[in-house]
Amino acid sequence: MKPGLTRTEIFLLILVFLAGGRGSHGSESTSTGTVPFIFDDNRVFAELAFVRPDGNLRKTFAFVDLGTAVMVLDERLREELQVDKQKFLSFRMGDLEVQVDSSAVETDSHLGVTGRDGKRNVPVEAVLSGSVLKNYQVVFDYTKRTLTIAKPDALKGNGDAVPCRVNPKTGLISVTAVIADQSWALAIDPGSAYSWIRNDVAERWVKAHPDWKRGTGAVGEANMQTRTDGAEARAIILRLPEVRLGSLELKQIGVLGIAPEAPPFPPAPGENKVQGNFFDWYSKKAPEPVIGWLGGNVLKGFRLMIDFPWQMTYWEREKDLDPHDLDQVGVTLEKRNDGYFIAGITEKDGKPTVDAIRVGDKLIQIDNITVTDATRGAVFAALHGKPGTVRMLIVERDGKQLTLPAKVVSF
Template sequence: MRLSRMMVLALLLALGACLRMPPVPDMRTAIRSPSLTGAAPRSVTLPFILDAGRVLVEITLLKPGGGERNVLAFVNMGSGSFGLSHALFRELNPGNGRPLRLKFGAMQIALDGRTIQPLALASGLHLTLNPLGAPPSAADMAKEKEPNADFFAPRKIEAVIPPGLLQHFQVVFDYGARHMTLAVPGTLAPEGVAVPIRVNPRTGFATVDATLDGMRTPLVIDNGGGFSALRDVAPVIDAHPSWLRSQGGIGWANYLFAPGGADALSPVIKIPGAALGPLKLPELGAQEPRMPALIYFLAKGAFWDWYGEKAGEEIQGWIGGNVLKNFRVTLDYPARTSHWLAQGPFDTHDLDQVGIVLGRAKDVVTIIGIALKNGAPTVSDVKVGDRLLKIGDLETSGATRDQMLSALHGKPSENKRLTLERGGKRIELDVPVTGF
């Protein structure tokens, strides 16, 4: 038995050694813009789409041979590099050192082509069977299948804007108006509670000191996460069992929205009386992102080490869209200060919904988990593996993640009509909204 355990441990260690963290380019001198050297415009404002807490904005890419291409970009303040879809990376070929030129509204920006990565390289950890060999090049990665095609479906995301670009400007996310502003430093007079930030100039990652349960907790401001996250929620739950609101990622905490059941394992908590520097919050909702057990065992430490490398310090989590949406957030990177202007009462009912966890693949939406509250299932009759066809009158085929989660949201006294498919049979059920 001892030999068997040792062999299992050796196998796990060997697999762990095969996890490779993507390279993080240095963004300090990667950005050029006429606006930063005195030319007009000094600021631009564009509308954005808020999809389950994540910010999507349309930008224009300038082709090397002439012509323009409008693309929908994901503004991800947890990304270490500017990412392009694999098709665009192959077409624009920035890996040869040619700068990538883009327009954010009327503002032109050029990025050092060596800092551009295909989405598969920019988006996560990689498993390699030859950990001692040379890592694949960006050009090689761009030949692979496009990753996460279902993540924002039916929308097509072709670029990722990282904080390494944003850090050269004053940036405003006006969640109430759904507007994003980029301004030359010194142009804007920020409003709201001033919260100091630490910025890693290599990546633009902005970190705040939060106070959670009386303890200093460094968190990255990361709108790439629709829901806030903590590295380890077990100590919080052990000390305060009532703070566990759901076992299962519901609402915007349905983080991956993918088959495989990972979100179904995610614990979701709400910490009362939290603070970001001097900014007091009624609560902070957070999850511990989970993956299937073996992968989670192998990758958890590697992921947070990689995330901390990008932040430039050890990090305990991030502030995501569920908190950010309550404010007009100004990031004055040069002044190392963020400003938080409240836009109404803080939403403390954001998780109130039907207690099901969803996954989508190729436009098929499946129930991957039933959320537990106080250890008990919140929904009966619905089964893991059921295909979700409709929520009320909303057909899930062709619907965005935000549309589906909004349709599941409601008041605890409400019922929602779900149309399911199980074993080839169509089923209609009225299921309750749970106050999480």
């Protein structure tokens, strides 16, 4: 044998090495995908790129909601993508392509509008559901405003490790929370703007700890559904001194104790309608019966990684949570087809916190913020502030517009 390698042999070895390096790098790059998201109303709206039948990409924003059981598309987007003619719906998040069985995609024509900087100008055309994400590692980086999904074992978790359970059908997860030395099952729901608890449990807590109650009637992001059933106007605001998830300690957490009725439709495909209240219905989507969930008011303080395949969550604290997040003008809103209306006046210590505003008033403007031009998050932000600050509200009552003062109250 020759004592050494010729120049040609060395050159060929270099080519093989470089080719192998490129192949390895390509495999790694397609194991993860990261996209920006709009954070509005304590909710995540991620930028997705759907693959059209001609191979071109159609970018849009999707509401990321583990509480939605299936992928949802706006009716017009579904037609544009010709979903019914394709076996799979494909979209890209960064370099990673995701495929969803077209038969499992539902349609909705009222997915809403969001926007950056509180301006209501970005249509939401899809819902990215837990049933799609449950096969991946998923990272919500609330500080960087990015959403990352990765194939199993591609990412390493950082922060406090908290085991979770996963509903294999819907992808909704639950964890064990310790509150007042008692263990409870809570869902983790990035699609919910605020943390909600079933009312009977909240009332038990208030009976044992009267100082936990801060008011009656949802305000701010706790008023997240703005429905016309009156449930949010009757709900109670609580501030929990401590919630422990394994080694993770959460302090002064705001929750809403509420008792809505169960929706008139099944919680997930293949499930029956639920007789009972909203949380009985919601629990059918969760891995187990839950008393409620931790929502965006908690999650936004973290870089949260949900490792679905290994049923583990990782909580890397990025900022302290705000114990004054519900310092608001004391009104509960409801959303109708023609705008926001006052559904209730929030009470504190048994007394109404706003005098001039009446139930039924249509909300037109908050200081210089016109409600019709603002996102939900911007509306609640305009009603937020330092306790004692006076907001000037323009409302419509009996066909006339009135400009009325309303003070911000600490809840």
